[in-house]
Amino acid sequence: MDVVTLGPDEIRSAVSMSAAIATVRNGFLALHRGEFEMPTRTVLRDGGFLVMSTHHRPTASAMIKTLSLDFDRVPAIAGTVVWSELGHSRQLVADATEVTRIRTGAVTGIATDLLAPPEAKTCTLIGAGAQAADQVRAVHAVRPLTELRIVSRGLERAEALGKSLGAELDLTAVVLTDADEAVRDVDIVCCATTSTKPLFSLESLAGHAHVNAVGAFRPTMRELPDELLAAATVVIDEREAILEESGEIIHALAAGTITEDDLTELGTALAEGVTKRRGRTVFKSVGVAIQDWAIAGLLARICFDRTK
Known part of the structure; x- marks a missing residue:
C-alpha cells in the first residue's frame, strides 16, 4: 500500500488559497447534485472529539x-485527514489542523464572492485564533482588501496577526477592542470565535454588509x-449539519425569528443563484466533510501525480 503523509508546511x-476556493466550490x-454520501459528523465529549466522513460516488473516493479540540492548548x-x-490501494494522510484552516477559509471565500x-474592500475580523488568518486570505482572494480591522480578547495576538497580514497582503490593519465600533461601515465581517453570545448588534452593521460566521x-x-x-439573506453550508449544530440558527428558529424556508444551502445558491436577496447577507458554516474531501483530493492528485 502506497501511503503519503503530509505535514503543515x-x-x-502545495495548496494556494485560489486553488482551495476553486476545488471546494x-x-x-x-453536493448539490447529490453525488455524496455524507453522514452528520460524530461529536464526542461535547465537541472535544469530532469524526467526519464522506464518500464521492462518481470517483469512488x-x-x-478525526479531530480533537481543546481551545486551551x-x-x-x-x-488527521485520510483520503482513499x-x-x-494508495492513501493520503494529512495534518488536519492545516487542512481545516485552508478549507474553512476557502468556503468563506466562496460565500464572499x-x-x-x-466593490467591497474593507473587512472586520472578529477573533485572532487558528482560523483567523485564512479567513482574511480567502476574502482578499475574491475581494482585494485595502483595510482590515481586527477585534480579539488577546490584543498581543491580534496585533501580531495584523502586522503579519498587513505585510503579506499589502493592506492597512488596525486592532480595535469594541466589536460594534469595528464592524461599523465595513463591507465584510468575518467571525471566527467560540463565543456563546452575539458579538455585535444589527444596528452597527452597514446596510450592504456581508457577514461570514464560521467559529x-x-x-x-x-x-x-x-x-x-x-433582516438578512442567509446562506448556510449544509442544512442537516446546520440544524444539528449551529447555535445561531437553532436559537433563531426556536425564537420564531426565522423559518427553515429562510435558509439557502451554499450549493443551491451557487447552482441556481440567490433568491429573495436583502441588503445584508450572512453565510453561516459549521464545516462539512466535503470541504475536507475537496482539499484532500487536491493534495492526493498533486502527490500521486508526482510519484508516478
Missing part, C-alpha cells in the same frame, strides 16, 4: 477526518444576533 506549500456544486485543533479511493458587494460549531455557541438573521 507541505500542505501549505466544485465540491459544494457536487472517500475521506475520513496550541494548536487547538489536532488530528477504491481503484487504488457570491454574496459580498463587488461557532455547537448548539451552545452563538456569534450572530437573531435580528441580523431575520
Whole structure:
C-alpha cells in the first residue's frame, strides 16, 4: 500500500488559497447534485472529539477526518485527514489542523464572492485564533482588501496577526477592542470565535454588509444576533449539519425569528443563484466533510501525480 503523509508546511506549500476556493466550490456544486454520501459528523465529549466522513460516488473516493479540540492548548485543533479511493490501494494522510484552516477559509471565500458587494474592500475580523488568518486570505482572494480591522480578547495576538497580514497582503490593519465600533461601515465581517453570545448588534452593521460566521460549531455557541438573521439573506453550508449544530440558527428558529424556508444551502445558491436577496447577507458554516474531501483530493492528485 502506497501511503503519503503530509505535514503543515507541505500542505501549505502545495495548496494556494485560489486553488482551495476553486476545488471546494466544485465540491459544494457536487453536493448539490447529490453525488455524496455524507453522514452528520460524530461529536464526542461535547465537541472535544469530532469524526467526519464522506464518500464521492462518481470517483469512488472517500475521506475520513478525526479531530480533537481543546481551545486551551496550541494548536487547538489536532488530528488527521485520510483520503482513499477504491481503484487504488494508495492513501493520503494529512495534518488536519492545516487542512481545516485552508478549507474553512476557502468556503468563506466562496460565500464572499457570491454574496459580498463587488466593490467591497474593507473587512472586520472578529477573533485572532487558528482560523483567523485564512479567513482574511480567502476574502482578499475574491475581494482585494485595502483595510482590515481586527477585534480579539488577546490584543498581543491580534496585533501580531495584523502586522503579519498587513505585510503579506499589502493592506492597512488596525486592532480595535469594541466589536460594534469595528464592524461599523465595513463591507465584510468575518467571525471566527467560540463565543456563546452575539458579538455585535444589527444596528452597527452597514446596510450592504456581508457577514461570514464560521467559529461557532455547537448548539451552545452563538456569534450572530437573531435580528441580523431575520433582516438578512442567509446562506448556510449544509442544512442537516446546520440544524444539528449551529447555535445561531437553532436559537433563531426556536425564537420564531426565522423559518427553515429562510435558509439557502451554499450549493443551491451557487447552482441556481440567490433568491429573495436583502441588503445584508450572512453565510453561516459549521464545516462539512466535503470541504475536507475537496482539499484532500487536491493534495492526493498533486502527490500521486508526482510519484508516478
